[in-house]
Amino acid sequence: MLFPSRLHPEPKAFQSRELDTLIGVLRDEGYQVVGPTLQERAIVFDTVTGAGDLPQGWTDRQGKGSYRLERRDDEAYFGYAVGPHSWKKFLFPPARRLWRGTRSETRFELDSELPEPPRFAFLGVRSCDLHAIRIQDRVFRDSRFADPDYAARRGRSFVVALNCAVAGGNCFCVSMGTGPAVDEGFDLALTELVDDDSHSFLVTAGTEAGEAILAKIPTRPATSEESAEGRTVVERTAANMGRHVNARGVKELLYGAYEHPRWDDVANRCLACANCTMVCPTCFCSTVVDTSDLDGAHVERTRQWDSCFTSDFSFAAGSPTRGSTRSRYRQWMTHKLATWFDQFGTSGCVGCGRCIAWCPVGIDITEELAAIQQAPDAQSSTTPGGSS
Numbered sequence: 001m002l003f004p005s006r007l008h009p010e011p012k013a014f015q016s017r018e019l020d021t022l023i024g025v026l027r028d029e030g031y032q033v034v035g036p037t038l039q040e041r042a043i044v045f046d047t048v049t050g051a052g053d054l055p056q057g058w059t060d061r062q063g064k065g066s067y068r069l070e071r072r073d074d075e076a077y078f079g080y081a082v083g084p085h086s087w088k089k090f091l092f093p094p095a096r097r098l099w100r101g102t103r104s105e106t107r108f109e110l111d112s113e114l115p116e117p118p119r120f121a122f123l124g125v126r127s128c129d130l131h132a133i134r135i136q137d138r139v140f141r142d143s144r145f146a147d148p149d150y151a152a153r154r155g156r157s158f159v160v161a162l163n164c165a166v167a168g169g170n171c172f173c174v175s176m177g178t179g180p181a182v183d184e185g186f187d188l189a190l191t192e193l194v195d196d197d198s199h200s201f202l203v204t205a206g207t208e209a210g211e212a213i214l215a216k217i218p219t220r221p222a223t224s225e226e227s228a229e230g231r232t233v234v235e236r237t238a239a240n241m242g243r244h245v246n247a248r249g250v251k252e253l254l255y256g257a258y259e260h261p262r263w264d265d266v267a268n269r270c271l272a273c274a275n276c277t278m279v280c281p282t283c284f285c286s287t288v289v290d291t292s293d294l295d296g297a298h299v300e301r302t303r304q305w306d307s308c309f310t311s312d313f314s315f316a317a318g319s320p321t322r323g324s325t326r327s328r329y330r331q332w333m334t335h336k337l338a339t340w341f342d343q344f345g346t347s348g349c350v351g352c353g354r355c356i357a358w359c360p361v362g363i364d365i366t367e368e369l370a371a372i373q374q375a376p377d378a379q380s381s382t383t384p385g386g387s388s
Helices: 018-028 127-140 148-155 208-214 224-238 250-255 262-267 275-279 325-344 365-374
Strands: 012-015 032-039 042-047 058-063 066-071 095-103 108-111 120-125 158-162 188-194 199-205 286-292 298-305
Touching (some): 018 032, 018 208, 127 148, 158 208, 188 208, 188 224, 250 325, 262 325, 262 365, 325 365
Parallel strands (some): 120 158, 158 188
Antiparallel strands (some): 095 108, 188 199
């Protein structure tokens, strides 16, 4: 973080080789450490057993509908922006069994007991993703209808956050006020410092749990030069965002743009594939699926991720409420940037840019918003109440 936490008046520092020590300490404490790994030509989150599992020396090049890995000219462990995964997949899994039942000749037995979730230690959580986790907390943990599985996973997790040293081509967290510096919601916060002569980390504890882990790692007080370098890292990242949006007045703008012709324009390009919602760290839509074997002796109910882009998602009274791609994209973007404020008090977008990179036709939410902002009073020929 840019500023000292309540537990450490000044940040500490450790050499890069001690990153392996940190991972080992977390594993010894019973955590399943999850962090960035190289798989299938992307940086994805998976279990790591040591620093050798991390994508050292690699970075990503992102654009509209584009993601490529490239070698760096140094050996930074976290020298990339964001990949297709977010931490959502570990706190709100893509598929989770709710219950299963078995029928015998005389009875039907229902088993709704679920195994205790793992104790995850998330390594390398960016500020945008920290804000996304807080948004999911409001939905699944802090609301009237809390999800017990999410609350259990969240309560057992340990967060090692990371101040960003790389701004991706699709990043716009500065515009959304969600980065690149971490502020709160972490147990430990790291800043990676790499130059020709040294490779080290600044570290700050944000909780007593973080303080306890930090006490088991060889550290020393950070020098004033290292602290200044850490601030420079974040300031440089903030100055090199790949995207920008003007977030002022967006809620009111989109509420008044229901019939804007830009929705027709984007609908001509959108495949309604739901990629944007699958990679989004804040989208939380789900559905429930029942399955059984052929003889009907075993049945299971599973909760699975769903998307407002699927035709079945809004299916009611014999047809989908939102029957066109136009209406589905409008629903997603308006919910994300406008109605989310009414529900949860913040925007639903954290500026990570994943939806831009992983859209197969390169639709850019920042461009779509800018187009509406440039012609806010444009009228569509589509009539209210039609198929739009």
